[in-house]
Amino acid sequence: MTATDPAKAASRPVSISIDPSIAPPGTRNFRDAGGIPADKWHADQNGETLVPTHCCFCGVQCGMYLRVDKGGKVFGVEPRNHDINRMRLCPKGINAYQQVNHPDRLTAPLMRRSRDEEFKECSWDEALDFTVSEIRRIQEAHGNDAFGLLGGASLFSEKTYLVGKFARVALKTKHVDYNGRLCMVSAAGANKLAFGIDRAGNPFSDILLTDCLLIAGSNVGECFPVMTQYLWGARDRGASLIVIDPRETAIARTADIHVAIKPGTDSAFFNAVLNVVISEGLTDEAYIAANTTGWDEVKKTVAEYPPSRSAEICGVPASQIVQVARVFAGADKAMAWHARGIEHHSQGVENCLSVINLCVATGHIGKPGAGYGTITGQGNGQGGREHGQKSDLLPGGRSITNPEHRKQICQIWGIEESELPGAGTSMMEMVWQMQRREIRGLIGICNNPFVSLPNYAVVKDGYDTAEFHAQFDFFLSETAANAHVVFPVTTWAEDEGVMANAEARVVKHNKAQEPPAGVRTDTWVICELARRLGAGKHFDFPGSREVFEELRVASAGTVNDYYGITYERLDETGGIVWPCPSTEHPGTPRLFEDGRTYHPDGKIHMQVVEWHPPMDAYTEEFPLSLTTGRTVAHFLSGNQTRRLGALVEQTPRPWVEVHPSHGFRNGEPVRVVTRRGSEVFPALVTEAIRPDTVFIPYHWPVPTSANALTIDALDPRSKIPEYKVCAARIEAAERVDEVPAPPTPPGREAYPEAQVSRTDPLPPTSPQGRGTAERS
């Protein structure tokens, strides 16, 4: 390429053309693209427009522009100077646009009457009629509760509201749950118990104000990369960083204290830290006395966890426990953020409560730079459970077992209270019920349990036992490939709606292109099914905006109050944090500043936490801890990211991370065996992991699936599976298991670029399993 002459470049035509039908009023201001007026640089001689929206992936919800060509097609991405991410994007965000017009997109409904048949493309009427007839057949023969619905936390909040309403009003079943159950329900349960409100206490920006940041069980660098800018910003101010993680992750590498804890021992660790805080007189007794209940019992319990005892349980030096206590409690302002590392456990709720106890006892709560937060894995992990998609919740976070709450919602929905079902079961329990033929039919929307649920053999058996299974998706996921009917639905770029990020900040996604012919929005499909089931009058929603208006009203007066949030306000702002009770209210980025919580007594209810061992016992046969997690290039079950060439190239296959003390060479085939089965992965030999622990990233299906090996034990309160620890052993194997290609629609070949990379036999050569970029 020749050099561009700046003088010539500056004289290029520079006006911006906007298609008013695509970019909504109030969002056409591109002055923040690059921090300078966009029309000074962004030539439009090609008819290109930028549509402001957000990333579809994790709970950070980075702002971005989608680049749309003059034909109305999304073809690229441009960074956006949004409050959350200030232009930053991670590789998933940069490549997300590629799924919008991907050749693997489903563009017609697929149908088959039995699993022995091949899928055939069919008309929308055929697919909808067959689904409705199967729902009727199953419910007439076995009762309404024999049919279930599983939603997803990557759906817009409007759609999650519709999923809950559709289950209770159209299907009349109590069995509705969502894949956020696999994500952050432990944190949600703990927050509700302690504070009466289910969300992070502080915005991301408070991280920049803190003096000590404690990150527990979160590989921020790979799972929430854009949040790292806040961490490094705090470090620039001199804040201490404490990281609790069995692996030396990218942030642990530079931490002041990295506690390489044994998986499944977190509450024993935090109890011991609190023990030291008390014995060294570092508690904030005035705050505790004025604002909390339950402190005496907590104090009594943590007395049983001296550092010497917890050091043995956790496999870390007692001196580190003392150090963490002194640094965290001694800081003027300290914050704790946690994620799946401490939540994916049969004691996930207790783990989160033990962190909350520490924050509260040291008075690090409800102040700028002091508080707690959980990092949501899915884009709408926070908003996805607020409006009735969860088995025990009604819109606005109301309890489905509370008579007053039931009455309120029945009035809004226009149904009799006797018609409203009670609480259902959780996602994993629904699979067990399918195995027992208690649930015989299922609709899945925006989830992929064949990869994301633990103990694959049980999941496959449950789904195979179901008499009817329909799935909404825009790619043929491993789970959709098992279905009788697959509805092709829109991507996030083809519809509008809101999501709530990890700060509980509600942001609006805008429509960037029309969906491909044959594709419908999830809203349209749900409303159409409801109409055919005879509940049409309750589902008269032309689009997301109308659903959002009902959602606002349904949430009014609740803890999760969205009433003051409107599409127009969201278009004008960088998002609004709920509760927001009126259209003049600015939102509530930081909680408990006045010391009051959302319990009726306004107090923080401190909870006693006792540590118990993980559910899968270590024996001579299974002496190691298997733990799982993400890699930066892939998202959840990988249904979206395993098809994008750049991301597949970055991380083509999973691996097992093992300590050098096991004697394996890098790339050598290693068989990982648990009580659920065994699989073979290439070894990634690194000193960045505990010798008694092995790690596998979980984005792939069998035969390279971490979740074929993990245990389906659940936390008794949150019903989250214990993904992060199970007993395992490793042994030498002959060859590694081949990485399967994602399923593609009938009659189409796999995406060629991704196919080449997927079959790449090379073992990982770097500590994070990624080959160093090729040089030619």
Add this chain to the structure above:
Amino acid sequence: MMGRTIFIDPGRCIGCQACVSACRECDSHRGKSMIHLDYTEPGMSVASLPSVCMHCEDPVAPCAEVCPADAILVTADGVVQQADTTRCIGCSNCVNACPFGIPKIDLQAKLQMKCNLCYDRTAYGLAPMCATVCPTGALFYGTLEELQAERPGVQVADSFVFGDVVVQTGVAMVVPADKVQWPVPGGLPVVEINGRDVR
């Protein structure tokens, strides 16, 4: 003294490769990334480092100096451009000459390709795509004053020692505080490489 340029801070790098993906999106070489992501201690730690073209200033761009076809142009503001498609003969001299291992050869096209500091963006006042998106600030685009305002006390180096040759670059590297050594003319410290004292 350097103007607006890229500063690389390996201490902040999380190895996410957002820079690699972003570089691929850049209009000047869409579809190909000109950034390498290297791991500095494989098997020991996850430490990583993004490598962009250092836009050498003194001696003037070794890649351009050895180019037999005069295909590599250096602009007045010090940006070393990738090879001119009409001149490049694909001989790989530039690849061998670069002390940082940056240029790539597209053998089919017989063309050298490398980071040109997103000239298509910087010419309009925007930051290069990689430094724009970098989630951690491991790649920062701006002046030294802007960097130091954001990161108080940060020290950078723009001189590197290779055997007997000292190479001064347009792109600078953030230096860990305990590695800052000798001030040199121009006011910037030098990173010790191969244990050689270059005072």
